[in-house]
Amino acid sequence: MTDTRPTRAMPSLLTSSLRVFDLSLGEMLWSRRTVFLALIVGGPVVISIILRIVDLMNVPAMRVNGVKMGGSSIFGLLIWFLFLRFIVPILGIFYGTSLIADEVEDKTITYLFTRPIPRTAVLLGKYLAYLASTVLIVLPSVMVVYFLVVPIGGGGIAGTFPNLVRDLGLLAVGLAAYGALFAAVGAWVKRPVLLGLFFAFGFEPFALAVPGYLKRFTIAFYTQGLVPEAMPQESLISLLQSFFHETVSPLEGVLTLLVITGLSLALAARAVERREYVLEQ
Amino acid sequence: MTKRTRYFMFGSVTVLLVGLCTGLVAFYTGMPMGAFGGPDGPAELHYVPADATLVAYANVQDVMRSEFRQKLRAAMTDDEHGQAEFQKQTGIDIEHDIDHVVAFVEPGGTDDHHNGMVIAAGRFDIGRLEALAREHEGQVGEYKGKRLVTVVADRDHDEKPQGDTFTVAFLDSGLIALGQTGVVKRSIDRQGGQSVLDNHEMMNLVHDLDNANAWAVGRFDTLISQARLPEAVAGQIPAVRWFSASGHINGGLRGTIRAEARDEQAGQNLRDVVQGFMALAKMQASQKPELTTLMNSIQLSGTGKTVSLNFEVPSQIIDAFSESHRRAED
Numbered sequence: 001m002t003d004t005r006p007t008r009a010m011p012s013l014l015t016s017s018l019r020v021f022d023l024s025l026g027e028m029l030w031s032r033r034t035v036f037l038a039l040i041v042g043g044p045v046v047i048s049i050i051l052r053i054v055d056l057m058n059v060p061a062m063r064v065n066g067v068k069m070g071g072s073s074i075f076g077l078l079i080w081f082l083f084l085r086f087i088v089p090i091l092g093i094f095y096g097t098s099l100i101a102d103e104v105e106d107k108t109i110t111y112l113f114t115r116p117i118p119r120t121a122v123l124l125g126k127y128l129a130y131l132a133s134t135v136l137i138v139l140p141s142v143m144v145v146y147f148l149v150v151p152i153g154g155g156g157i158a159g160t161f162p163n164l165v166r167d168l169g170l171l172a173v174g175l176a177a178y179g180a181l182f183a184a185v186g187a188w189v190k191r192p193v194l195l196g197l198f199f200a201f202g203f204e205p206f207a208l209a210v211p212g213y214l215k216r217f218t219i220a221f222y223t224q225g226l227v228p229e230a231m232p233q234e235s236l237i238s239l240l241q242s243f244f245h246e247t248v249s250p251l252e253g254v255l256t257l258l259v260i261t262g263l264s265l266a267l268a269a270r271a272v273e274r275r276e277y278v279l280e281q
Numbered sequence: 282m283t284k285r286t287r288y289f290m291f292g293s294v295t296v297l298l299v300g301l302c303t304g305l306v307a308f309y310t311g312m313p314m315g316a317f318g319g320p321d322g323p324a325e326l327h328y329v330p331a332d333a334t335l336v337a338y339a340n341v342q343d344v345m346r347s348e349f350r351q352k353l354r355a356a357m358t359d360d361e362h363g364q365a366e367f368q369k370q371t372g373i374d375i376e377h378d379i380d381h382v383v384a385f386v387e388p389g390g391t392d393d394h395h396n397g398m399v400i401a402a403g404r405f406d407i408g409r410l411e412a413l414a415r416e417h418e419g420q421v422g423e424y425k426g427k428r429l430v431t432v433v434a435d436r437d438h439d440e441k442p443q444g445d446t447f448t449v450a451f452l453d454s455g456l457i458a459l460g461q462t463g464v465v466k467r468s469i470d471r472q473g474g475q476s477v478l479d480n481h482e483m484m485n486l487v488h489d490l491d492n493a494n495a496w497a498v499g500r501f502d503t504l505i506s507q508a509r510l511p512e513a514v515a516g517q518i519p520a521v522r523w524f525s526a527s528g529h530i531n532g533g534l535r536g537t538i539r540a541e542a543r544d545e546q547a548g549q550n551l552r553d554v555v556q557g558f559m560a561l562a563k564m565q566a567s568q569k570p571e572l573t574t575l576m577n578s579i580q581l582s583g584t585g586k587t588v589s590l591n592f593e594v595p596s597q598i599i600d601a602f603s604e605s606h607r608r609a610e611d
């Protein structure tokens with residue numbers, strides 16, 4: 001006797017990914033990790049409010065070597081040091097590495113992998129959820145910081161608006177690249193957070209400081225290439241370093257970051273498809 | 282997706298869209314964005330033409346009363362003669378009568394010709410100014426309800442008037458304009474019409490000035506193209522479109538020089554050149570202690586087409602220079 005019931009075809013990769021995205025976005029946004037995320041992106045907003053209040057009291061908000069800094073310069077510093085060099089990598093590490101690793105740790109990966117969807121869709125859906133949740137938290141935070149900080153010292157919004165748009169794009173690309181890289185690390189390695197922290201806060205600053213090709217194996221080198229002039233010059237040594245330093249063109253920077261994102265996602269997908277995850281009992 | 286997640290996404294996207302739309306409106310209209318923005322610049326900008334190549338402002342009272350100026354005055358005693366001569370010729374005591382001045386340069390009829398005008402706000406004795414003008418064969422008249430005093434700027438060997446006439450116009454109570462007659466009359470005609478306030482590019486630079494009590498903003502390329510520089514020199518000048526220089530003079534001088542290059546590549550090139558010069562200058566300054574503070578205060582910044590240089594000249598530098606000058610004289 002044959003079964004006459006129509007067989008349900010496996011949904012496409014895109015449909016499956018969007019389904020996983022839909023489920024994961026809520027999970028990601030309302031998890032304990034969100035408190036950490038809120039604290040991290042809330043920090044610059046609090047700093048900006050303090051700077052603005054100080055400015056309203058007619059006290060120079062920030063001085064460098066006795067020179068009062070304008071609002072746009074302070075905003076550039078916040079974007080460079082707080083967002084690009086700290087918040088974006090740390091979000092990439094904690095969220096990117098957890099995409100698969102958390103499911104393994106919670107022993108729930110079996111339930112996901114037994115669903116009639118490609119395994120890659122699980123990774124892609126979770127990655128898209130990471131990207132949406134971080135972008136939707138980080139970019140509005142940058143927007144609030146911009147409107148609070150740029151008018152400090154009489155600065156105007158009109159002249160600096162193109163820089164804001166570029167910075168928002170840069171942060172989105174940075175979040176995509178770091179997230180994809182650490183998603184791959186999380187899919188391949190057992191203790192990904194430590195490795196991620198070493199890469200972002202140990203290897204990258206070191207590689208950027210030494211001459212040679214090593215810096216090309218970092219993400220910061222390409223994000224820096226998009227805003228080379230935003231790097232503050234503090235001393236004669238850093239001045240000389242920046243005078244001789246090597247940068248990439250903005251187009252090359254964006255293309256390389258997109259290639260890093262694509263390659264990392266492909267590597268992560270390969271690991272998820274092929275790897276046998278052994279759950280600890 | 283739960284309702285809570287949807288609300289969160291809606292809130293985030295709304296913040297982004299409101300911010301982007303506000304910024305976009307500010308960018309295209311050059312608006313200071315009310316509470317977000319800084320001051321609009323002095324009210325006298327209404328008299329400045331939209332196509333002005335250079336606009337400058339100075340808060341004379343702030344500058345004159347500053348500790349920095351007092352020290353400079355003590356170090357250079359010669360400048361008082363010029364001030365006394367100006368007072369003798371015009372009856373205006375710069376130090377006490379003028380609050381602030383706005384000056385501009387506009388393109389003239391021919392390629393290599395520029396016209397300028399100075400608008401001064403303060404306290405002026407109209408009767409005395411008119412009497413002085415009459416002493417110099419000046420003519421007193423009216424133009425569109427404004428009192429004008431016109432004098433001949435130059436005369437030939439036969440004492441016949443030659444070239445442009447120079448006019449002092451009493452624009453308002455406590456507001457005078459000094460410049461070529463044509464320029465002054467055009468400024469009076471401009472009332473209620475188009476002015477530099479409608480030049481968004483220039484006003485963006487004015488809005489960005491950081492509480493300065495003296496500043497200048499201008500079209501660098503236009504000024505340089507009409508400066509009749511030798512081709513070899515002109516070719517070496519960076520592709521800068523706009524520039525602004527601003528300073529806050531009090532105990533010392535805090536200044537910012539900002540340039541807007543033609544494109545991002547030109548901006549990067551200019552930053553590289555300035556960084557090179559700064560590195561060399563810092564190496565040189567390390568041998569002269571009086572210059573070290575100044576050199577350490579110099580900060581280069583900027584993004585895209587913008588190059589910005591901040592610096593500070595503390596009043597101690599004046600002391601150090603006058604001391605070394607005195608020692609050299611001894």
